[in-house]
Amino acid sequence: MIRIGNASGFYGDRLSAMREQLEGGELDVLTGDYLAELTMLILGRDRMKDSSLGYAKTFLRQMEDCLALALDKGVKIVVNAGGLNPEGLARKLDAKVGATIGYVTGDDLKSRFPEALTANAYLGAWEIAECLDQGAQVVVTGRVTDASLVVGPAAAHFGWARDDWDRLAGATVAGHVLECGTQATGGNYSFFTEIDATRPGFPIAEIDEDGSCLITKHDGTGGAVTVDTVTAQLLYEIGAPEYLGPDVTTHFDTIRLDAHERGVRISGTKGSPPPGTLKVCLNTLGGFRNSTTFVLTGLDVEQKAGLVRRQLQDAIGEEGLTWTLARTDQPDAATEEQASALLHVTVKTADPKRAKGFSRAAIELALASYPGFHVTAPPSDGTPFGVYQAAYVNRDEVSAKAVLL
Amino acid sequence: MKRPLGTIAGARSGDKGGDANLGVWVRSDEAFEWLNRFLTTEKLKELLPEAGEVSRYELPNLRALNFVLHGLLGDGVASSTRFDPQAKALGEWLRSREAEIPEELL
Numbered sequence: 001m002i003r004i005g006n007a008s009g010f011y012g013d014r015l016s017a018m019r020e021q022l023e024g025g026e027l028d029v030l031t032g033d034y035l036a037e038l039t040m041l042i043l044g045r046d047r048m049k050d051s052s053l054g055y056a057k058t059f060l061r062q063m064e065d066c067l068a069l070a071l072d073k074g075v076k077i078v079v080n081a082g083g084l085n086p087e088g089l090a091r092k093l094d095a096k097v098g099a100t101i102g103y104v105t106g107d108d109l110k111s112r113f114p115e116a117l118t119a120n121a122y123l124g125a126w127e128i129a130e131c132l133d134q135g136a137q138v139v140v141t142g143r144v145t146d147a148s149l150v151v152g153p154a155a156a157h158f159g160w161a162r163d164d165w166d167r168l169a170g171a172t173v174a175g176h177v178l179e180c181g182t183q184a185t186g187g188n189y190s191f192f193t194e195i196d197a198t199r200p201g202f203p204i205a206e207i208d209e210d211g212s213c214l215i216t217k218h219d220g221t222g223g224a225v226t227v228d229t230v231t232a233q234l235l236y237e238i239g240a241p242e243y244l245g246p247d248v249t250t251h252f253d254t255i256r257l258d259a260h261e262r263g264v265r266i267s268g269t270k271g272s273p274p275p276g277t278l279k280v281c282l283n284t285l286g287g288f289r290n291s292t293t294f295v296l297t298g299l300d301v302e303q304k305a306g307l308v309r310r311q312l313q314d315a316i317g318e319e320g321l322t323w324t325l326a327r328t329d330q331p332d333a334a335t336e337e338q339a340s341a342l343l344h345v346t347v348k349t350a351d352p353k354r355a356k357g358f359s360r361a362a363i364e365l366a367l368a369s370y371p372g373f374h375v376t377a378p379p380s381d382g383t384p385f386g387v388y389q390a391a392y393v394n395r396d397e398v399s400a401k402a403v404l405l
Numbered sequence: 406m407k408r409p410l411g412t413i414a415g416a417r418s419g420d421k422g423g424d425a426n427l428g429v430w431v432r433s434d435e436a437f438e439w440l441n442r443f444l445t446t447e448k449l450k451e452l453l454p455e456a457g458e459v460s461r462y463e464l465p466n467l468r469a470l471n472f473v474l475h476g477l478l479g480d481g482v483a484s485s486t487r488f489d490p491q492a493k494a495l496g497e498w499l500r501s502r503e504a505e506i507p508e509e510l511l
Contacts, residue, residue, distance in 0.1 A: 235428020
């Protein structure tokens with residue numbers, strides 16, 4: 001059995017989770033997911049400003065705080081915090097802390113998709129396993145599938161073969177349950193009133209040689225691990241029951257869940273060979289956006305919305321504007337807020353000047369529009385926005401590499 | 406009598422690019438038998454009129470249905486002008502919609 005914990009479900013998750021997981025009980029490997037589709041765009045903009053950046057900076061702080069403790073307890077760290085620059089993060093870590101650092105590279109396909117701000121293939125588990133086999137105590141990757149952070153250490157520990165489809169599928173399910181941290185242990189849970197969800201503990205998978213596992217958490221932590229909390233997380237961000245990944249196709253309609261005194265047993269998962277292509281996460285700069293929200297209180301809500309809409313369109317033109325009127329108002333309301341509707345307007349444009357001018361035009365209406373004119377927040381200059389797309393490339397067009405420093 | 410679907414069903418939703426996914430599950434085999442008959446693609450669109458093209462998948466082993474709402478989020482989270490651009494609360498919206506739930510399942 002190998003105990004694999006999770007200490008992060010996104011870039012910005014509970015900073016103290018790593019220490020909580022290391023101090024709370026026994027573990028063999030501690031993983032963390034820092035990369036969402038949106039995060040790749042944020043890191044892409046970091047990298048534009050400073051080419052030595054492009055990784056999750058909070059992970060560096062967590063390592064300064066916790067790596068000595070992890071090494072002391074013999075816990076290996078496997079994270080995708082490398083983002084767009086795993087080598088850069090690995091070298092920074094190497095300079096700061098005395099540990100054997102491995103990194104996974106080869107996901108960056110920007111040369112193949114030059115029009116994109118970021119272009120990264122979703123790599124799999126085997127380069128992580130290779131780093132661990134070579135003795136890495138810390139492995140940092142860029143864009144790998146979230147579940148690979150769990151599949152890699154399990155495959156290395158048990159010496160699984162690349163066609164051990166059912167074992168790999170079982171570990172993929174464990175990884176999918178863990179990848180969003182406390183979403184498996186009672187966070188964001190529909191039946192939260194039935195448990196103490198004040199401060200859910202982070203999840204742990206105790207994986208067996210056959211790929212089955214027990215989902216649990218350290219004793220004394222909050223939240224709950226039940227068939228319902230695990231079911232909720234299994235349903236997060238999935239499509240068809242054939243869950244495609246770079247290492248294996250996992251059949252979610254074969255998963256079996258059973259309540260256990262320490263959590264939930266997962267077994268029975270079937271796997272089959274993965275597709276011949278790898279998914280690529282592409283973020284391109286879509287243009288600039290700006291938005292504001294007009295508060296419409298009391299009578300004549302539709303007419304008030306019509307007036308301000310006409311005024312703003314007269315000032316800057318209709319192009320790129322999206323209007324939404326939310327009728328949150330109630331008639332004859334006892335509070336001012338309950339008497340108010342919200343009119344949201346967003347501009348999306350290729351021209352940064354238009355995004356900036358939008359705010360000025362909205363504010364110039366302040367004494368010249370509907371009665372009771374006000375907005376929920378002061379307008380800004382506008383911000384660039386990204387457009388996400390998935391692309392697919394043949395496996396032989398991607399050369400993933402494991403490197404030990 | 407009509408009751409919110411969330412009286413017996415849990416849900417979790419999220420984003421994949423411009424698509425949203427919405428998983429719905431119940432807590433007994435009897436409840437799943439009802440849910441699977443009741444919550445067709447057409448019924449989901451009726452309960453969530455903002456939905457466009459919808460794919461529906463059955464996961465009886467989890468007593469769950471999974472729906473993919475294509476294109477609900479435009480070009481994805483960073484670009485979407487939708488309220489709740491990552492579809493985080495889509496499931497809780499569905500749970501608040503009322504349905505004729507058989508008395509014995511309550």
